[in-house]
Amino acid sequence: MRYWTTRRRDVLTGYLFIAPQLAGxxxxxxxxxxLAIWYSLNKWNVFTGKxxxxxxxxxxxxxxxxxxxxxxxxxxxxxxGVVVLNITLGLLIAVLLNRRFRGATFFRTxxxxxxxxxxxxxxxxxxxxxxDNGGINGLLHAIGxxxxxxxxxxxxxxxxxxxxxxxxxxxxxxxxxxxALQGVPSxxxxxxxxxxxxxxxxxxxxxxxxxxxxxxxxxxxxxxxxLQSFAQIAVLTxxxxxLSTTVLVYYVFQQAFEFNDIGxxxxxxxxxxxxxxxxxxxxxxxxxxxxxxxQ
Amino acid sequence: xxxxxxLLGALALTTAATLTAACGASSxxxxxxxxxxxxxxxxxxxxxxxxxxxxxxxxxxxxxxPEVSSITFESLPFADYNTTLTTxxxxxxxPDLAWMGDLSRDLIASDALVGLTDQLxxxxxxxxxxxxxxxxxxxxxxxxxxxxxxxxSPFALYxxxxxxxxxxxxxxxxxxxxxxxxxxxxxxxxxxxxxGFVIRDFDYKSWNTLATVWTGFGGSAWSADGxxxxxxxPEMQRAFTFLxxxxxxxxxxxxxxxxxxxxxxxxxxxVAQVSRASLLTGSFKxxxxxxxxxxxxxYAVLGQAGVGVLAASKHPDQATDFLAYLTNPANAAKLxxxxxxxxxxxxxxxxxxxxxxxxxxxQLQEVVVDQLPNAVTLPNHxxxxxxxxxxxxxxxxxxxxxxxxxxxxxxxxxAIDPILAK
Numbered sequence: 234m235r236y237w238t239t240r241r242r243d244v245l246t247g248y249l250f251i252a253p254q255l256a257g258x259x260x261x262x263x264x265x266x267x268l269a270i271w272y273s274l275n276k277w278n279v280f281t282g283k284x285x286x287x288x289x290x291x292x293x294x295x296x297x298x299x300x301x302x303x304x305x306x307x308x309x310x311x312x313x314g315v316v317v318l319n320i321t322l323g324l325l326i327a328v329l330l331n332r333r334f335r336g337a338t339f340f341r342t343x344x345x346x347x348x349x350x351x352x353x354x355x356x357x358x359x360x361x362x363x364x365d366n367g368g369i370n371g372l373l374h375a376i377g378x379x380x381x382x383x384x385x386x387x388x389x390x391x392x393x394x395x396x397x398x399x400x401x402x403x404x405x406x407x408x409x410x411x412x413a414l415q416g417v418p419s420x421x422x423x424x425x426x427x428x429x430x431x432x433x434x435x436x437x438x439x440x441x442x443x444x445x446x447x448x449x450x451x452x453x454x455x456x457x458x459x460l461q462s463f464a465q466i467a468v469l470t471x472x473x474x475x476l477s478t479t480v481l482v483y484y485v486f487q488q489a490f491e492f493n494d495i496g497x498x499x500x501x502x503x504x505x506x507x508x509x510x511x512x513x514x515x516x517x518x519x520x521x522x523x524x525x526x527x528q
Numbered sequence: 529x530x531x532x533x534x535l536l537g538a539l540a541l542t543t544a545a546t547l548t549a550a551c552g553a554s555s556x557x558x559x560x561x562x563x564x565x566x567x568x569x570x571x572x573x574x575x576x577x578x579x580x581x582x583x584x585x586x587x588x589x590x591x592x593x594p595e596v597s598s599i600t601f602e603s604l605p606f607a608d609y610n611t612t613l614t615t616x617x618x619x620x621x622x623p624d625l626a627w628m629g630d631l632s633r634d635l636i637a638s639d640a641l642v643g644l645t646d647q648l649x650x651x652x653x654x655x656x657x658x659x660x661x662x663x664x665x666x667x668x669x670x671x672x673x674x675x676x677x678x679x680x681s682p683f684a685l686y687x688x689x690x691x692x693x694x695x696x697x698x699x700x701x702x703x704x705x706x707x708x709x710x711x712x713x714x715x716x717x718x719x720x721x722x723x724g725f726v727i728r729d730f731d732y733k734s735w736n737t738l739a740t741v742w743t744g745f746g747g748s749a750w751s752a753d754g755x756x757x758x759x760x761x762p763e764m765q766r767a768f769t770f771l772x773x774x775x776x777x778x779x780x781x782x783x784x785x786x787x788x789x790x791x792x793x794x795x796x797x798x799v800a801q802v803s804r805a806s807l808l809t810g811s812f813k814x815x816x817x818x819x820x821x822x823x824x825x826x827y828a829v830l831g832q833a834g835v836g837v838l839a840a841s842k843h844p845d846q847a848t849d850f851l852a853y854l855t856n857p858a859n860a861a862k863l864x865x866x867x868x869x870x871x872x873x874x875x876x877x878x879x880x881x882x883x884x885x886x887x888x889x890x891q892l893q894e895v896v897v898d899q900l901p902n903a904v905t906l907p908n909h910x911x912x913x914x915x916x917x918x919x920x921x922x923x924x925x926x927x928x929x930x931x932x933x934x935x936x937x938x939x940x941x942x943a944i945d946p947i948l949a950k
Contacts, residue, residue, distance in 0.1 A: 279614055279618035281640055364787060365784070366786050366787075382785045383785075385732075472921075473733075473920065473921065490611050490614070493614055493634075
């Protein structure tokens, strides 16, 4: 009997096709995650290379870290603010630009263009604009408003990083929503109008259910993106004032690369990974309840 | 059959030849490893003239030491220098030599540096006793030197005399106090809209630079043994009240979030290292004086940088030998054109002025040479980044108009005491 049967050949071909992707996942995801787990169980003196096995000490330290509650709160506020603003604004702009009018292409380009700008360059410019004597307060002063010192107070600093992040990235969601909106069959709208439906109920009962798969996709992408936002925080506020804008991913960087506590930094990174996984799984499970094609 | 034998014979010959070649190659490689020493030194300067000087000293050393095939000076960005150097060490790619600032305590405490004293003392003509004690203190442990303090730049007060004249202000540098600086600064701000005094690089983040002020008030960040925070001492409360008033009451100092660059003509005074004189463009008249007196009298503060040999270096002996060469009296004199040296023999105003186009011999004598012997360094401790971040997080609450200064300073101690006690 021949070893290379058609079935075996097909199996091999299949594996060869996914081999590059598997190699990438193995090298850049699974091995680093495995190493992070190992590091989280060790105390590593980076200057001498000595590692001492400490078991669950770093996990126990999570409970006694006085800064962690503030960091988690900042992470929830930042991620929540970015997700809500980004999806709402992205959908609103997409609905407005889905109509046919002169200049629609110009506005689509305008809203998408920040996406292609380097995040560091974008944030540096926002840093200048948000100074006490910067451009935004200059504009406010011109209309008789005394603007706050945006980056020096906890609330306004958080608002500033959320807005700068949303303005930069809302174009991606806008494009995804635009594509989804253009995929809704026009005869459904016509039938609804003949039945006397108003714009608001057409949007709520036809548009939103039909684009719900895209809403799910953008929700997952935006949540994961928000939890990974690092450069904006590092450049704009450095996590301050106090801990008001120190989100978890920035805290991981501080612990691992500034304080050289690789073990505790890895523990925090694994906590962040578990948050992302739980949130993604939750959204994936909930899709059956509200995503049109999944019902 | 004959063909098969011929083939086997050819195969055997080829195998033998290949093995011989391989052995030859491996013995060559082994020999070259012993002689082909490649040294790498990380620095945070990207100044072409400075790198040119380092390369010329490196070339001269290689000419005398054929076993060293290359010496590379690797420029790393200053902002990420500590992180990059640490990552290189952790990743098994440590340089042989490295510049170091506030990372030195961690490196020394971890035995990550090679002790230099014996080698330097044993090097002919190196003149170890020529080093100024105040310069070596920061880089020593138990009487052993671990990094050569190649740059010792005292902080000084730069004055924009044009701005002072415009605001009708006069100062007497000989008897100048911080209160007078604040009064003149507030007057300049009120009359010209420009900033009064700026502590350069502080920017309401790098609080360790405020040691250039609080030392004059008799304050310090922690006790002499480095184990207890002293931010909440009466002296520190007085110093921070002075700074808080300057920022929020008299506007003598720009408040948080306001940028003012002295060297661009935006401020009347700045406290900066003498080496920053290179930023003067000649667009305004300036004066350069020792730091003003505080309530505790006259004082001096020093910013330092050292160069050491990493214990993780593959060639620690050659690296130490090169360091001894790089810092010998002749080369130290060359380096002195960029970095105030730690050698007594080079520390005269006239010698420093030979290569300084911005400052006169008298100025250099007054702000560098006369200050060095009694100067204290900026606060330095193990875990510098963690102390800096936790201190900053607590101190952020101070930079509000209605701040409760004693409470905030106490919270700084609560934040950093556990790190100091480690």
